Structure formats: C-alpha cells, structure tokens
Amino acid sequence: MPYHKCIDYSLYLVTDSTLVPEGTTLLGQVEKALQGGVTIVQLREKEMDTGDFIALALQLKTLTQQYKVPLIINDRIDVALAIDADGVHIGQDDMPLATARRILGHGKIIGVSVNNTDETKAAVDGGADYLGIGAVWFTSTKALKKQPLGVEGVTRILASMKDRRIPSVAIGGINLENAEGLLMGSFIEDDIEGYPQRRRLDGLAVVSAIIASPDPRITCDQFTSILAATNKALNIANRPTVDHVLDHVEIAVQRIRDQTPMVHHITNNVVINDNANATLAVGASPIMSQNRVELEELAAVNGAMVLNMGTLNDIDTMVLAAQANGRHGNPVVLDPVGGGATTFRKQVVQRFLSEAPLTIIKGNGGEILSMANRGGRSRGVDSLGGVDEENAKAAVEALALQHKCIVAMTGPVDYVSDGRRTYAIDNGDPMLVNITGSGCMVTSIVACFAAANRSDYLLATVSAILMVNIASEVAMARGDVRGPGTFRSALIDELYQTSLSPNVLRDKARLRLL
Numbered sequence: 001m002p003y004h005k006c007i008d009y010s011l012y013l014v015t016d017s018t019l020v021p022e023g024t025t026l027l028g029q030v031e032k033a034l035q036g037g038v039t040i041v042q043l044r045e046k047e048m049d050t051g052d053f054i055a056l057a058l059q060l061k062t063l064t065q066q067y068k069v070p071l072i073i074n075d076r077i078d079v080a081l082a083i084d085a086d087g088v089h090i091g092q093d094d095m096p097l098a099t100a101r102r103i104l105g106h107g108k109i110i111g112v113s114v115n116n117t118d119e120t121k122a123a124v125d126g127g128a129d130y131l132g133i134g135a136v137w138f139t140s141t142k143a144l145k146k147q148p149l150g151v152e153g154v155t156r157i158l159a160s161m162k163d164r165r166i167p168s169v170a171i172g173g174i175n176l177e178n179a180e181g182l183l184m185g186s187f188i189e190d191d192i193e194g195y196p197q198r199r200r201l202d203g204l205a206v207v208s209a210i211i212a213s214p215d216p217r218i219t220c221d222q223f224t225s226i227l228a229a230t231n232k233a234l235n236i237a238n239r240p241t242v243d244h245v246l247d248h249v250e251i252a253v254q255r256i257r258d259q260t261p262m263v264h265h266i267t268n269n270v271v272i273n274d275n276a277n278a279t280l281a282v283g284a285s286p287i288m289s290q291n292r293v294e295l296e297e298l299a300a301v302n303g304a305m306v307l308n309m310g311t312l313n314d315i316d317t318m319v320l321a322a323q324a325n326g327r328h329g330n331p332v333v334l335d336p337v338g339g340g341a342t343t344f345r346k347q348v349v350q351r352f353l354s355e356a357p358l359t360i361i362k363g364n365g366g367e368i369l370s371m372a373n374r375g376g377r378s379r380g381v382d383s384l385g386g387v388d389e390e391n392a393k394a395a396v397e398a399l400a401l402q403h404k405c406i407v408a409m410t411g412p413v414d415y416v417s418d419g420r421r422t423y424a425i426d427n428g429d430p431m432l433v434n435i436t437g438s439g440c441m442v443t444s445i446v447a448c449f450a451a452a453n454r455s456d457y458l459l460a461t462v463s464a465i466l467m468v469n470i471a472s473e474v475a476m477a478r479g480d481v482r483g484p485g486t487f488r489s490a491l492i493d494e495l496y497q498t499s500l501s502p503n504v505l506r507d508k509a510r511l512r513l514l
C-alpha cells in the first residue's frame with residue numbers, strides 16, 4: 001500500500017473533447033466545471049496527435065493551477081512528463097504500474113482502473129495512489145470490454161480492500177440521477193482492528209454528464225450538493241469542524257496505545273534521546289537506526305518514519321529509508337530542521353521533496369516560509385521573527401497543495417493544512433522554546449499519531465500537536481517545574497499521562513478552523 005497523498009477525489013472530471021456542446025470549447029467547459037467545484041481533472045483524449053495533446057495539456061494545466069486542482073493525464077506518461085502534470089491514470093492494458101512508478105517517482109499520482117477484486121489487490125499491492133472502479137453502468141462514452149459492475153460490484157471491490165484501503169472513485173454512466181444511489185448504496189461499515197470504520201467511495205469520476213452539459217458549472221454544483229448531502233447522511237465529515245476534531249483526539253491517542261506502532265527515526269544527535277522518550281511516552285515504540293542494511297526489514301514492520309535534518313549525516317540513507325517506508329505504505333514525516341539556513345540545507349530539502357515519499361512536513365516558521373518562498377528567517381536551526389496569520393496560512397496551503405501532503409508550521413500559533421482545510425492551534429506554553437529540540441519532539445509525536453491513524457493524516461497531525469501543546473501547559477502548571485530542566489522531564493510525564501477526553505479538550509483546546 002502506498003503512502004497517501006492528500007488529494008480531494010470527490011468530483012473527478014474526465015475530459016472528452018468530442019462531447020463538448022456545439023459553440024463551446026473543451027477549455028471553456030472545464031473552466032465552468034472548475035467553477036462548479038470539480039476537485040480533480042483528467043485529460044483523456046483518445047484520438048489526438050502528441051503535439052496537439054501536449055499543447056492542450058499545457059493550456060489545461062494553466063487553468064487547473066488557477067483553481068488549485070490537480071491535473072492527471074490519461075494513459076500517456078510521456079505527455080504527463082512533458083508538461084509536469086500531477087499524475088497519470090492507467091488502465092489494465094496500459095503501461096504496468098511498476099514501470100509507471102519507476103518513471104514518474106513517488107511525487108506523482110498514479111491511478112489504476114480496476115474491475116474486479118484481483119485487479120484491486122494487484123493495484124493496491126503495486127502502490128497505486130487511487131483506483132478508478134468501473135464501469136459501474138453502461139455508457140455511450142466508452143465501448144466496454146467487461147460487464148458493468150453495478151452498485152453491488154463497486155461495493156464488493158471496496159469491501160475487498162479491508163484494512164489495505166486506498167482512495168477510490170467510481171466511473172461509468174454516472175449522472176445526477178444515479179449519483180446519490182451509488183454513493184449511499186456502496187457505503188460499507190466494518191470493523192478494522194477493533195475500530196469501526198465507515199467507508200465509501202472517495203469520489204465520482206464523470207465524463208459526459210459534465211463535459212456535455214449545457215452548463216457544467218450548475219451540473220457540478222448539483223454533484224457537489226449530492227456529495228455533501230450523502231456525507232451528511234453517512235456522517236462523514238469532509239471538512240471536519242473543530243468539534244469533530246476534538247471528538248477524535250481521544251480515539252487517536254488510544255489507537256497509539258493499543259497498537260504501539262514502531263516509529264523509525266533518522267534524527268539528529270542533539271535530540272535523539274528526547275525523541276525516543278517522547279515516542280515511548282505516547283505509547284509508540286521508537287527505533288533510532290541509521291544503518292541502511294536493515295532499512296527494508298524495518299520498513300516492513302514500521303508504523304511510520306521520521307526524517308529529521310538537524311545534524312545531517314548520510315542523506316542517501318535517509319532517502320532510501322523514506323522510499324522503503326513509502327513502499328510499505330508507512331507515513332513519512334519530514335522535519336526540515338534549519339531548512340532555509342544554508343544553501344546546502346536548501347538543496348537537501350529539495351532532494352527530499354523530489355525523491356522521498358513525504359506524508360507530512362513539519363517545520364518551524366522560518367523553515368516552512370523558506371520552503372514556500374515566502375520569506376522566513378532562520379539563524380542556524382531557530383526561526384526568527386513573528387509570522388502573520390495570512391502569510392502562514394498561505395504558506396502551509398501552497399506547500400500542501402504543491403507536495404500533496406500535510407504541512408504543519410509550528411510556533412507561538414501552529415498551522416496545519418492539507419491545502420484545503422487549515423487549522424490554527426493557539427495552545428502551547430512559551431517554555432517550549434527554552435528546551436532544545438521541542439519542535440523535533442513534536443515531529444516524533446506527529447509520526448506516532450500518523451502511524452496509528454492512517455485514514456486521516458490531517459486529523460492525526462492536528463491531534464498530535466494539540467496533545468504536545470496541552471501537555472506543555474499542564475506540565476508548566478505543575479508546582480515542581482522551576483525552569484527548562486524540570487519542564488523537560490515534566491513534559492515527558494504529561495505526554496505519558498495525558499488523557500485527552502473530549503471534555504478535557506473542550507476545556508483546554510484553542511483550535512480554530514481558518
């Protein structure tokens with residue numbers, strides 16, 4: 001199972017320029033669809049010459065970028081590479097998934113068409129980022145080689161993924177009349193490792209109902225309303241409110257304590273001991289190996305991986321470790337310590353961004369603003385100066401969208417985003433800045449939460465940061481804490497003890513959805 005990129009697949013437009021109504025253009029139709037709320041676009045042109053395909057893809061890329069929506073190319077990996085698209089969609093008769101991954105790397109999205117449970121297993125095991133399940137119904141857009149699946153067939157495929165689940169959209173004959181029935185009918189409620197899980201399709205992939213519509217904006221508005229109404233009916237929050245997050249933190253902590261996931265750190269010499277103790281305190285199991293001989297074996301049993309750039313030694317090993325963990329579906333958390341401080345560190349950050357499958361990036365203001373090219377001053381590994389909220393929000397959102405991961409910027413206020421949803425956390429005692437490596441400790445705890453809470457890395461990251469911040473406030477309020485030394489020990493104690501029930505959280509948490 002691959003690590004999960006943070007992509008909103010809910011309304012997935014697949015193009016077909018032969019279907020646009022007279023007097024309109026493909027780009028015009030796509031723009032209206034984007035205005036109506038399409039969340040991802042695939043350029044699918046079966047009859048176009050390569051040159052024309054590339055020219056159209058470039059125009060479409062300019063458009064989708066304006067709406068901060070990923071662009072996927074159907075079948076043609078060469079075209080995806082030529083225009084630096086966000087990914088490709090491949091069918092069962094196209095280039096093999098492993099080859100596509102080798103060519104495109106981990107930073108790109110690869111979707112795979114599936115029609116049965118064997119194909120599903122192969123795509124999940126092979127590291128697809130999402131599945132296109134279909135065809136659900138007969139359609140005049142494509143001549144089908146296999147019988148349509150119907151709602152039952154889609155449900156069977158979703159159920160077959162059990163705990164090895166990747167995002168899935170359905171395709172084929174979907175329109176405004178049958179969308180609700182499909183979403184409600186293929187919903188699954190089961191139990192994974194003792195936790196109830198509600199699962200449903202992550203999205204609807206639609207060609208003709210949108211591209212041939214006289215007004216794609218209105219049609220997409222209507223699809224978006226159907227998606228929101230079914231989310232509500234199934235009690236699935238796609239933009240979790242603060243209350244939803246607070247209800248969830250206790251479960252997220254309990255999962256770490258129940259699962260004791262192993263968290264592999266390649267971290268810096270200064271903080272290694274505190275990172276290991278903080279990991280243990282929240283209920284996970286630290287391993288601090290830096291030897292590449294055992295990376296693959298560790299990745300097979302790890303729950304998550306931390307890459308911390310504080311004292312950079314063997315960068316190749318860090319990249320290899322991240323890749324091994326990515327192959328095993330483990331979340332990889334990067335702490336770009338001092339990332340903006342020197343030219344060398346900036347280059348290392350770029351290397352991690354392009355070669356390591358990152359799930360979460362967690363840095364201080366200087367590091368994150370520097371990565372987002374929005375200023376950001378550091379001296380050594382410390383961030384300098386305040387960050388205004390508008391700039392912070394823009395930086396985490398832009399980085400999250402660009403790298404398809406969760407981005408957290410810690411400081412007096414912490415900001416966490418998946419590119420679409422951004423939370424601000426106002427908790428945390430100022431004493432945290434007086435102990436070295438408190439930010440690195442947060443990274444370790446983010447990794448622990450991510451390891452045990454893989455279905456929503458945004459929620460996992462927010463929960464982790466809330467926990468450390470509230471533990472720091474509780475620690476500082478203790479009578480035995482007199483300064484940084486006693487605070488450091490008290491913080492580990494409170495991480496060990498803190499039980500973040502919704503009542504405690506409602507009392508203490510200062511969390512805002514921006």
Ligand SMILES: Cc1ncc(COP(=O)(O)OP(=O)(O)O)c(N)n1
Binds near residue numbers: 091
């Ligand atoms: C999202 C999505 N799902 C499935 C398909 C079908 O892809 P494929 O099987 O390669 O068939 P063609 O699109 O090439 O006709 C898709 N394109 N998108």
Ligand SMILES: Cc1ncsc1CCOP(=O)(O)O
Binds near residue numbers: 134140141142174208
């Ligand atoms: C590309 C594809 N793959 C399976 S069905 C299909 C076409 C879906 O088109 P429509 O949404 O118009 O039915």
